[in-house]
Amino acid sequence: MNEPKDNVRLAGKTVIITGAGTGIGAAAAHAFAREGASVVLVGRRHDVLEQTAVSIKAKGGTSLAIAGDVSRADDARRIVLETVQHFGRLDHLFNNAGIQGNGAPIVEMTEEAFDEIIAINLKGVWLMTKYALPSMLKNGTDCAIVNTSSFLSTAATAGTSAYSASKAGLDAMIRAIALEVGPAGIRINNINPGVIDTPMFRKHGDEIRAPLAAKAALKRLGTPEDIADVAVWLCTDEARFITGQSILVDGGFTIPGPR
Template structure:
């Protein structure tokens, strides 16, 4: 059951990329902490099912089908949250896409544009409209999903690495610009976390899990809820003096 006196009690929150993985886990975590949610993604069936499950648990939740790479979708998403709840207190901009690994010189324009459209332009679109709404509400908190790939580099994924580095730069710029207006903007940098994509990768390559888990001191993949808990903390008032930060949630990978 939701704790309406919890860390996010009374807060209206948008979560993008909410149909699976970290976003779906965040929906559960934020709901348990008392948030009123607008869940957003491109897959309506997944959103409808998750929203129904949360409502069955006593949470306040709605959904909105949106492709955040489209500015008009991001605008309509924020308008829906404002009309549904009368305010916007927090947002978790988590929507993102991965890419097939390939050497930089063999990656075509289409692959580059697809990654940048969601991972960077999507965050940009969300920030613009969320900040405008929060200015009218007297402040708020925004968390953007970057990646360990935004802090370090790896081979054969140059557009993805570039997009996630850019998310951190955008996060810092927004944090500095709007701190005086009561808006905090932070990022999380997840390492390996279990998701549909990761599980399919492990199933395809039985040795992949061992190789991947050796890349971090804790020696395992994160449960998506472990990542979502960090986002929930940053969205809440406990993190009231944290802005412009990027928090690695990576089992120690970036400590090596």
């Protein structure tokens, strides 16, 4: 729902959301639009992005779909340029694009698969942040960057050698960036989701849903909206003193530790 509200927190702001066609990205696009932000949806499939953009507009929001591959410098630069040309400014960036790969053990994983995971999950965030920051610096303070990391940045399951490495690298990277951009009033944080019921998760099969939900303190899987709402909050003035942090949002899934 994107009906106008009197207390919108991001009116007049522009946000880029990568991986915005489905799952967490699509939920975040609607959530940011509800708060009055102009939303730029980024992904590799323009038709899927456009469906989300049309849905936002139908509910009174403002959106623009831009197809691109965040792991390519030319695309990252172009996405930011088109955003600023269209809306006149860039205030927030939600780096949500990511892939898990096929979960192969290291002895079976190809070098190409490893490179793709690192390129999208880690390098893609670095590139989008690199090219977004100059526009944010022109706005002065009150800009924020949020990235989708994972509980697997500090944990692992068999077959996640590349994925866990990409997310751990992301957690480390933002600490350095926070120090670099903090003096300009720009904040950067990660959200580390637990098990979230997204199209990417459903590829693992329905039989694992109930057992995983049972392991969480809240006894359910997360929803894309659970993560989207935190992403919005981190871009509001309510989170004005939070930067360089990787925030676990998992419904208590990781409390007992490995099991």
